[in-house]
Amino acid sequence: MQSTGKSWGVVIVLLTLLAQLPLMLKVKIVEYDEAIFCDVARNIRYTGLPLRSIGRDGVFFFDHTLLYLYLLSTYVGAGTFFCRGITTLFSLCCVFLVYIIGHRVGGRIAGFISALVVGVQPFFALYSFFIRMEIFCLFFLLAGLAVLSLEAWGISNKKMVITGVALAIAVLFKEIALVFVAICGVYILVKFRKDRLALGKALLLVVAPPVLALLVWGIWCWHLSPEAFIAVMQRWMGAAAMGGQDPRSSLTPLQWMRRIVVELLGPGLTILWAGAVVYSVVRKRLEALDWILLGYPGGAILLSFFIRLKEPRHLIGILPVIALFIGIKVEWESLWIQMQGNRLRQIISTILALMLVFSASPMRLPLRNVSDPRSWLDPLYAWRLFENDRYYNVLRLTGLYLQNHTEPKEIITVVHEATVTAYYANRHYNMLYTLPLERVMQVLAGTRYLVWDHEVFLALNEGQIYVVREYVNQHFEVEQVIRDDYREVTIYRRREG
Secondary structure: OHHHHHHHHHHHHHHHHHHHHHHHHHOOOOOHHHHHHHHHHHHHHHHOOOEEOEOOOOEEOOOOOOHHHHHHHOOHHHOHHHHHHHHHHHHHHHHHHHHHHHHHHHOHHHHHHHHHHHHHOHHHHHHHOOOOOHHHHHHHHHHHHHHHOOHHHOOOHHHHHHHHHHHHHHHHHOHHHHHHHHHHHHHHHHHOOOOHHHHHHHHHHHHHHHHHHHHHHHHHHHHHOHHHHHHHHHHHHHHHOOOOOOHHHOOOHHHHHHHHHHHHHHHHHHHHHHHHHHHHHHHOOOOOOHHHHOHHHHHHHHHHOOOOOOOHHHHOOHHHHHHHHHHHHOOHHHHHHHHHOOHHHHHHHHHHHHHHHHHHOOEOOOOOOOOOHHHHEOHHHHHHHHHHHHHHHHHHHHHHHHHHHOOOOOEEEEOOOHHHHHHHHOOEEEEOOOOOHHHHHHHHHOOOEEEEOOOOOOOOOHHHHHHHHHHHHHHEEEEEEEEOOOOEEEEEEEOOO
16 A cells, blocks of 8 residues: 555656656746846845845835745855756645645545646646745645644644644745635634634634734834835735736736636636536535635635736645645545446546546647647646747847946846846846836936837837937947847947037
């Protein structure tokens, strides 16, 4: 039996790594957000402070809780692949925790299916080889869930304290983990409703540490820069308001639901989840733990409709929880036994199982253009695999040129994707595309080096963009045009005199 368990574990690890392997082999260049995190981590390493290299003195980065960036600062100098590899290591630990929870609650097959479903899931695989904090946050959420669902420990203080600490660490990796904490609170209310003393103790030990951790983070940020912290809080508090320049803030409910189903869950996971919910309702297999296994995905998705900035990445935490529900709530072992006596059922079940695993993985059956490898893959996964380096390579080359042709204290100005260019240049920068016209002109007036990468000005109309172009033509001259096989970027230098 132990040998079988080890074999299944090896299969899960191999399939999880296989889902990430194409990204490991092909994606070399940091993208927009990765460049931000590496830049802040590099500044933490130099100064101890979470600063983005914007302007001469930098600006504080309080957009997220900061534990990941301080962790990243310890190894950011080791290179992009190593930084992404640490995320991959934590993703394997996440899959292992899913297996442990599923095995303990629903049996060995339940654990295997849960771990397999999340391990090959394309959105999970995509961010498992990425310089971001979501996978680290997921690990500690799952660690908290693993302890909280451990029936053998009853309602001991040790169980609740470890759960609370794990959830607090998850919140310090990313503040969105508070939604999971709230659902755990609901679970505790249901689980211990008949024992008020145990209920109060459990709520205090599990819910208080994450809330306290977020409060301490906020006080620390306020101490560093009240103005920057207030600006971030205003953005957070305005998350439920409509409007904004970011196209992610103008999605209709139908468009957002489509993104959840297509980009985040994918067809295979959606079908498996829907089938597991129906199966559980019909068989009346809903229990206290389902307040987490169903409540967290349902609550997080519902809440996302009221948040202005609609980003599928904010919901990545629901993936392992959905996988656990699928593995635990369906009586897979019983179904397997029923298949043993009927050859036709075995064949049909095997075919269906392979189809569902295929559709739950990054692979897709192409609807057209079979010769194009991208048509065989999940669209978001395919873009990262085939387009990331094509798109960002010219920005990397531009950054390397500026690193070699400017002084270390030079501040470069970039129209659009300044984060990538400035990261490779290792220079402070200004970014124009979000600024109003008056601020654009102020920045240009103090600029010596201007990178015109992609003409995007979210706050300007065509007439205002024309004014910017004319100013550049009058006061700057082309120093270098950086080209690769896909794009070109123009580097301007201010005219002398």
